[in-house]
Amino acid sequence: MWRATVLTLFPEMFPGPLGLSLSGDALSRGVWELETRQIREHGLGRHRAVDDTPAGGGPGMVMRADVLAAAIDAAALDDERPRLLMSPRGTPLTQARIRQLVAGGGAIVVCGRFEGVDQRVIEARALEEVSIGDYVLSGGEIAALALIDACVRLLPGVMGEEASGHEESFEATLLEYPHYTRPRDFEGRVIPDVLLCGDHAKIAQWRHEQALRLTRERRPDLLAADRKTRD
Ligand code: ADE
Numbered sequence: 001m002w003r004a005t006v007l008t009l010f011p012e013m014f015p016g017p018l019g020l021s022l023s024g025d026a027l028s029r030g031v032w033e034l035e036t037r038q039i040r041e042h043g044l045g046r047h048r049a050v051d052d053t054p055a056g057g058g059p060g061m062v063m064r065a066d067v068l069a070a071a072i073d074a075a076a077l078d079d080e081r082p083r084l085l086m087s088p089r090g091t092p093l094t095q096a097r098i099r100q101l102v103a104g105g106g107a108i109v110v111c112g113r114f115e116g117v118d119q120r121v122i123e124a125r126a127l128e129e130v131s132i133g134d135y136v137l138s139g140g141e142i143a144a145l146a147l148i149d150a151c152v153r154l155l156p157g158v159m160g161e162e163a164s165g166h167e168e169s170f171e172a173t174l175l176e177y178p179h180y181t182r183p184r185d186f187e188g189r190v191i192p193d194v195l196l197c198g199d200h201a202k203i204a205q206w207r208h209e210q211a212l213r214l215t216r217e218r219r220p221d222l223l224a225a226d227r228k229t230r231d
Pocket of ligand 1: 131136138139140143
C-alpha cells in the first residue's frame with residue numbers, strides 16, 4: 001500500500017483536505033495510508049524545545065538537528081522510502097517527480113517551520129529539499145498536503161475516469177484546452193460551434209490549437225522545454 005509518513009509540529013493539519021473527496025474515499029478504503037508524527041515528542045527539556053537561535057545571528061529560529069534526527073530515526077529507520085523536506089529553496093516539484101514517488105511506494109515528508117532547518121540534519125539524514133513554487137508558505141504542511149494529493153490521485157482506483165490521469169496539463173507538456181458544458185448560451189457567451197458539430201477530428205484539432213495558444217500565452221517555458229527534449 002502507498003504510504004505517506006509526515007513529520008510535523010502540527011499533526012492536526014492532517015489529513016485535512018486529504019480526508020475528503022477522492023483522496024478521502026481512497027484513504028478510508030485502504031488504498032493509501034497516512035501516518036503523522038509529532039516532531040515535538042523528541043523536543044528537549046520541560047518545554048520540549050525543537051528550535052533555537054541561528055548560529056551567526058539573524059532573525060527567527062532554526063529547527064535543531066538533534067531533535068529532527070531523533071524524530072526521523074523514530075519514524076523511518078530502515079525505511080527505503082524517499083525522505084523529502086518541504087522547503088521554498090528546494091528543487092521545484094514536477095509531475096515527473098510525483099510519478100516517481102507514486103511508483104516508489106510512498107514518501108517520508110518532513111515539514112519545516114521557523115526560518116529553516118539545521119543544515120547538518122538535511123545532510124546526515126539525506127533529506128531531498130522540495131519546493132511547490134516560488135512563494136513562501138508559513139510552513140511545509142500545506143506544501144506536504146499538495147504533494148501527497150498529487151501522488152494519491154494517481155494511485156490505481158482513486159480517480160473516477162482512468163483516462164483523466166493522462167490527457168491533462170503537463171502530461172502532454174501543453175496546458176489544458178478550455179472546457180464547456182450546458183447551457184449553450186451563458187449570459188450571451190455561447191459554446192464554440194466546433195464543439196457541437198460532431199466531427200471528432202475537427203474537435204481534437206481545435207482543442208490542440210487552443211492548448212497551444214494558452215501554453216504560448218501563459219507558459220512559453222513549457223514549449224521551450226519540450227523543444228529541448230525533442231532536439
Ligand atoms: N515551505 C514554505 N514555503 C514552501 C514552498 N514554496 N514549497 C515547499 N515548502 C515550503
